[in-house]
Amino acid sequence: MRTAARPLAALSLTVATTLALSACGEGEDATEAAAGTAGAETVSFTWDRNVAAEDQDPRFEETSVEVPKNPEDIVVLDMASLDTIGALGGEVAGAPLDSVPDYLQQYLADDAFNAGTLFEADIIEIESQQPDLIIIGGRSSALYEDLSEIAPTVDLSLRGSYTETLERNATFLGEVLGAEDEAAAAIAAIEAGIEEARAVTxxxxxxxxxxxxxxxxxxxxxxxxxxxxxxxxxxxxxxxxxxxxxxxxxxxxxxxxxxxxxxxxxxxxxxxxxxxxxxxxxxxxxxxxxxxxxxxxxxxxxxxxxxxxxxxxxxxxxxxxxxxxxxxxxxxxxxxxxx
CATH class of the missing domain: 3.40.50.1980 (Nitrogenase molybdenum iron protein domain)
Structure with a gap:
């Protein structure tokens, strides 16, 4: 099995490690609070966020957020992100506990708290826990504005190519968790598995x-x-x-x-x-x-x-x-x- 990922098509979303906080628009205040000092090591994540109202046509703005490396407490409202965090050796402090499948329960902290549902966050409970990082995606994407006031919040929704999104998210989370090698190996194994499946279909x-x-x-x-x-x-x-x-x-x-x-x-x-x-x-x-x-x-x-x-x-x-x-x-x- 290959141990390095074959390059995929160029991603429109950028993941980069940085050693200093920079002005990043939405979520900056929460980022500084979580990182502690301007010199704390962070990882930058950029995506196109829908900023239109519910009754309006989608309108996207580029949004960049700095998140702390090796965060102690992560809240996840997206099951795919919970999956990848756990597969890379991390654990999650808060999640929609009633929606976590049996095979992902092992990736929850022993004292994990209920952060709401896949659609609605328990804002009061999340704020009381003061997490270092919040991850949303898919059904929870609309919660960005409220959650970004509590802690650095990123949206890891599936966008466009499945394999490119998976590589982007795993690479980003690998950097956040200090598990870059594990992320690269996982991406390579999945890419090989998908290629094998496509050969069959x-x-x-x-x-x-x-x-x-x-x-x-x-x-x-x-x-x-x-x-x-x-x-x-x-x-x-x-x-x-x-x-x-x-x-x-x-x-x-x-x-x-x-x-x-x-x-x-x-x-x-x-x-x-x-x-x-x-x-x-x-x-x-x-x-x-x-x-x-x-x-x-x-x-x-x-x-x-x-x-x-x-x-x-x-x-x-x-x-x-x-x-x-x-x-x-x-x-x-x-x-x-x-x-």
Missing amino acids: ADAGTGLGLMVSGGELSAMAPAAEGDTGRGARGGLIYDAFGVQPVVEDIAAATHGEPVSFEYLLETNPDYLWVVDRDAATGAEGAQAAAAVLDNDIVEQTKAHQDDHVVYLDPTAWYVVFGGIDTTKIMIDDVMQIAG
Whole structure:
């Protein structure tokens, strides 16, 4: 296995280590408070932040934040970042405890406190704990303004290329934690695993990503240019893992996302890649995806007849996606079809 990451496409987001605090716009006061003195060693993180109001079209501004190296107390409201911090040997002091999957519990401090939910922070509790660093992403991105008044806050949301975002985030967190070598090795291993998975899907024919929730079906489409969050997540099976979409423009072909069982027979992909959303969210009394797809129409599809209905880990693909350990789970899911 390679021990150094192959260079990826140039990143639009910059990660750089610096030995002195500099004026950095948003979050500067909190940064100085956390770092203690102007000479404290820090790491700089820059990203494009949506500064538009909820009812306005997105408007992005470049935002740079200096965060202290080797922070003692980290609050994380993004499960992918919790994953990567733990995989690199760190631990998290605060998180949305009710949303942390079993396989990531080991990365919480023994006395970890509940920082809220994936969507809403417990501002009072977080402020009382006075963390050195706060990390948001995806569902919690809108919390930046409030949280940046407490401590240096960075947004590690998935933006554009999955592999580039993963490399950016792991590199940044590796610098923060003093685990640069571990981050480089993890990036190289994941890159190799994704390449192996893409080699398998290249010979697998067509596929359709399918989300099942509440007994209903939604077709997942490749991400559009610039997609973040939900749009990028839905396209991972194609964009990151190379599955050939069964139709050229899935979104257009479905007039949106909801589809019928007849649509599965009409498009008749070689593989169905299924995410059980209700299992991911723990919806009570929900019918399992396998039960929803157990009907006469689906049984007529090529995917069913060839035993090519692949059930993806719902927590990895719907809740966490983007962390080091989680990406390994995703690679293993895709590699189920090898052989």
